[in-house]
Amino acid sequence: MKWLALLxxxxxxxxVVASDIINAxxxxxxxxxxxxxxxxxxxxxxxxxxxxxxxxxxHGKVDDSELEILSRQNGxxxxxxxxxxxxxxxxxxxxxxxxxxxxxxxxxxxxxxxxIGNLSNSYDFVLGGKERIADRAAQLVRLVSKDEHKYNYWxxxxxxxxxxxxxxxxxxxxxxxxxxxxxxxxxTEQPAQPLIELSSKxxxxxxxxxxxxxxxxxxxNNWRIGWLPEGFKLLKSDRHKLDLNNELADxxxxxxxxxxxxxxxxxxxxxxxxxxxxxxxxxTVYVHNSGAFDVSVVGxxxxxxxxxxxxxxxxxx
Amino acid sequence: xxxxxFNVKDGQVTSSIFDAEQALDNASQAQFDADKFARYxxxxxxxxxxxxxAPCIDITAxxxxxxxxxxxxxxxxxxxEPQKVRQEDNVVALSNWRKPLAQVAIAASVSLVAVxxxxxxxxxxxxxxxxxVLQSTPVTGSVSPVSLSSEPALESAEKGLRELQQQRxxxxxxxxxxxxxxxxxxxxxxxxxxxxxxx
Numbered sequence: 001m002k003w004l005a006l007l008x009x010x011x012x013x014x015x016v017v018a019s020d021i022i023n024a025x026x027x028x029x030x031x032x033x034x035x036x037x038x039x040x041x042x043x044x045x046x047x048x049x050x051x052x053x054x055x056x057x058x059h060g061k062v063d064d065s066e067l068e069i070l071s072r073q074n075g076x077x078x079x080x081x082x083x084x085x086x087x088x089x090x091x092x093x094x095x096x097x098x099x100x101x102x103x104x105x106x107x108x109x110x111x112x113x114x115x116i117g118n119l120s121n122s123y124d125f126v127l128g129g130k131e132r133i134a135d136r137a138a139q140l141v142r143l144v145s146k147d148e149h150k151y152n153y154w155x156x157x158x159x160x161x162x163x164x165x166x167x168x169x170x171x172x173x174x175x176x177x178x179x180x181x182x183x184x185x186x187x188t189e190q191p192a193q194p195l196i197e198l199s200s201k202x203x204x205x206x207x208x209x210x211x212x213x214x215x216x217x218x219x220x221n222n223w224r225i226g227w228l229p230e231g232f233k234l235l236k237s238d239r240h241k242l243d244l245n246n247e248l249a250d251x252x253x254x255x256x257x258x259x260x261x262x263x264x265x266x267x268x269x270x271x272x273x274x275x276x277x278x279x280x281x282x283x284t285v286y287v288h289n290s291g292a293f294d295v296s297v298v299g300x301x302x303x304x305x306x307x308x309x310x311x312x313x314x315x316x317x
Numbered sequence: 318x319x320x321x322x323f324n325v326k327d328g329q330v331t332s333s334i335f336d337a338e339q340a341l342d343n344a345s346q347a348q349f350d351a352d353k354f355a356r357y358x359x360x361x362x363x364x365x366x367x368x369x370x371a372p373c374i375d376i377t378a379x380x381x382x383x384x385x386x387x388x389x390x391x392x393x394x395x396x397x398e399p400q401k402v403r404q405e406d407n408v409v410a411l412s413n414w415r416k417p418l419a420q421v422a423i424a425a426s427v428s429l430v431a432v433x434x435x436x437x438x439x440x441x442x443x444x445x446x447x448x449x450v451l452q453s454t455p456v457t458g459s460v461s462p463v464s465l466s467s468e469p470a471l472e473s474a475e476k477g478l479r480e481l482q483q484q485r486x487x488x489x490x491x492x493x494x495x496x497x498x499x500x501x502x503x504x505x506x507x508x509x510x511x512x513x514x515x516x
Contacts, residue, residue: 087498089498099498099499099502100502101499101501101502101505102501102505103501105497105498105499105500105501110500110501111501114501233507235499235500235503235504235507236496236499236503242488242489242491242492243488243491243492243495244484244487244488244491244492245484245485245487245488247485247488249492251492251496253496253497253499253500253503255497255500255503255504257504260493260496260497260500261493262489262492262493262496262497264489264492266485269478269481269482269485270478273478273482278486283490285486285489285490287482287486296485296486296489298489298490298492298493299493299497
């Protein structure tokens with residue numbers, strides 16, 4: 001009898017899905033346009049292990065220009081402002097600077113505001129169950145990595161408004177590493193007051209060229225990275241000094257559209273140190289001591305992946 | 318027949334008399350062991366907790382006997398038997414030499430077990446536990462107190478190295494965060510370039 005009920009259940013749910021024409025990719029596309037179209041005021045928290053960071057997120061449209069404010073509410077703080085295609089970052093201890101792009105790089109991957117289809121090379125879109133998130137009915141959509149070298153990304157999308165309600169980085173074993181949860185959202189007809197004030201303010205000019213800034217040199221085959229997880233492309237490589245400790249590093253930035261990782265090659269610190277990893281939420285830092293040089297890999301990738309990348313870096317022959 | 322049989326079953330007879338399985342008559346009384354009876358009675362009472370007094374076993378007489386036989390140390394041995402004395406001396410010296418050694422050996426083995434135990438635990442914990450948790454927001458520009466410490470140079474150098482490494486990791490995380498902000502823009506730029514090339 002149990003078997004029969006189960007079979008019936010599976011059959012029924014499959015039918016429901018088919019008749020509703022709910023398509024995971026369609027849902028994500030709807031979400032992307034909802035985030036760009038609507039006026040909303042939302043609060044969310046990012047939970048990394050025992051740590052928690054609260055954010056406020058405002059979005060709206062004023063006279064055909066898209067405005068957005070994202071600010072971290074705890075600690076030293078961070079404020080990101082977007083006016084159409086100009087994103088300005090305000091942080092303590094550094095001058096505010098702007099980047100010419102159409103999405104804020106915050107806790108939410110930028111791809112979710114754009115062409116989600118670009119991810120289909122590396123991820124499968126899988127529809128999950130319905131759940132109640134932030135007091136709303138939500139549909140789970142899973143971005144499932146096509147290999148085991150990346151984390152999966154799960155999204156819960158508001159069935160009514162198609163807005164993002166919850167998101168999480170999940171390991172291949174199903175363990176949640178880092179989650180983002182909306183605690184409140186109000187969708188309004190009119191944009192919030194802080195957004196209206198934005199349009200009358202001035203922001204720094206975007207950095208002239210993204211690839212080349214001061215004190216950087218183009219890097220030409222200084223190092224060979226022997227192994228990369230499938231789907232990652234090199235976006236940038238140069239040699240520059242790190243802001244915090246003024247140390248020189250050969251730098252590579254890779255992305256698969258959803259997540260990025262950085263590879264740093266540096267002069268080794270003196271003394272015998274073992275290679276090792278640290279992690280915070282989904283972010284892994286792997287430091288590999290290869291003797292003549294140190295390779296560090298930082299990004300939202302599994303430790304084993306970071307280790308394999310770091311160990312594959314060699315001097316070109 | 319009677320005598321030998323009774324001897325073999327001596328304890329059994331006493332026990333069965335005590336349990337009232339056998340009548341106490343002349344024949345059995347001959348085998349009766351008064352001491353044993355008293356002991357059994359005492360055990361029975363103790364088990365039924367009817368004994369108010371703690372069982373008192375008097376061993377003073379036997380101790381006194383044993384002490385009387387004990388060799389007295391520290392007393393000058395009579396000089397008439399020098400040979401024997403030397404032999405005894407040897408024995409005493411040997412045991413004196415062995416005793417501390419044995420104690421050292423025991424202490425060493427105990428501490429070895431302790432060390433082994435600890436070193437066995439540590440890697441297991443590392444294997445099971447997660448990697449050390451990183452501070453998500455690197456502490457920038459914080460000033461650490463400087464003092465004229467008397468700490469050994471090597472130790473402070475090691476500490477300095479550790480701090481240097483922590484600082485470097487902080488710098489890497491911050492740099493990754495900054496750089497990945499441009500990632501989206503760079504991807505778009507690359508895509509646009511590709512499209513232009515196609516045209």
